[in-house]
Structure formats: C-alpha cells, structure tokens
Amino acid sequence: MGYGTPGLSSSKTRWTLHECGDCGNKYKHKGSLQRHMKYECRKQPSFKCPYCVYRAYQKHNLLLHERHLHKDLPEKVDFVSE
Template sequence: MVLSTVLNPSRSAPTSSGAFKCDVCGHTYKHSRSLRKHERFECGKEPQFVCVYCPYKAKLRGNLRKHIMVKHREEWTSGAAKIYVQKTKKKAPGEIPSRFRCDTCGKSYKLKSSIREHKKYECMKEPQFGCPACPYRAKLKGNLKKHMLSKHCLGIDKYFS
C-alpha cells in the first residue's frame, strides 16, 4: 500500500498497472495529481464553460481553449472575436455552500469580504454602468466588461479609460 494512502485513506492508491483510478466514475490517470484535478473539477460536475461559436461546453477552461483553437481556428485567428469563457447558469442562493447571507436580499457568499462588497456596491442599488451597444446595465464595472466581451466581442477599455 502506498504511504500517501495510509496517511490519507480518501486518496486512491495506484492500481496494479500503476494507474490512479477514480472511485466515483472509474476514470484512470497516470499521475495522482491528474486524478486530484479530475476529482476537484470534473467528476460529477456540470460543464461550466461555453463556446461562443457553437454549443460545445467544457468542464475546464483549458479544454474550451483547445476546442476553440482546433474547431474554430479560422474565426479566432481572423480577430473577429477573442476567446472568452462564459460560465453557464449561476447557482441559486440556497445551492451555494456559504456562511454569509445578506439580511436584506438573501444572497449568500462564502467570504466575508464578498458580502461586504455586495452590501456596498450591489444590494438595493440601481445599475450605474450602461452598455454602449445595447440596453444592458450593470451594478459593477467588471460585470459590464464581461457582458461586452461575451455579447459584443468588445473590450471595455475602448469606451472607458
């Protein structure tokens, strides 16, 4: 038995062939770090990264980048759009494992700093950043930037200095 398995029984020991096998889905990996990455980001998770050119979805940002470079090289190299990773649906407040809940609107956060930022800039505030290309408005400048990149393939720097 491998020492790391003795010290941490939740870690999988290599199989007889030397591969590391996921206890949940059975995928095997050559290195234990690959198995740990799989367990943390892939196994049992929904794809959260969406291709802007087709319906492809990926569980890892790097896999989406590879997909775009292979399947959409012409669109990407023409400069028509930048690679932008868009997360799929946000979780409902009750689904987020959190310790900090806003007493005004009920949104939940994992970090105390996040709830402070929410109360200062977002909660019960009107959106103050307007998209120059459509009616979209955002409460945070960063959210407007994400919107402009994903919907209009434009950088915010062009409009705001």
C-alpha cells in the same frame, strides 16, 4: 534446442492505476486523479462555447476550441457571462 523454456518474462511491475471511485476513470498519477475528482468528476464543464454546444473543463481548452473551429467567425463582442 538447448534452450529451456524462455520463461515468463518477469514483468511484475504493473502500473498501479488510480481509479476514480465515482466514474471509473483511471489515472497513472495520483495527482491527476485528485485533480479529476476536484474539478471534473460529476461536474458539468463550466466553460461553454458561445458558438456551439462544446463545453470545456478548462478555459484554455475552450480558447483552443474556438481558435480551431470558429476561427472564421468575427471577433466576438464582449462576452457577458450570466
């Protein structure tokens, strides 16, 4: 037993998380928080799936959703947004 106490590993480097003051979401990157506050926080996702109740913040995500969950559906006719 020649060892002293291993000592608390000096991992003082903590992630400084950027927290949204409105909803409490936490982000590693300040840019992510800013994007969240600008486009997501307190906003309804603006892209709505025409086949179910799914909503997405980004059109890209909606397209992915449709492709994965509604791939058996026929091609939809021109989608007229309101």
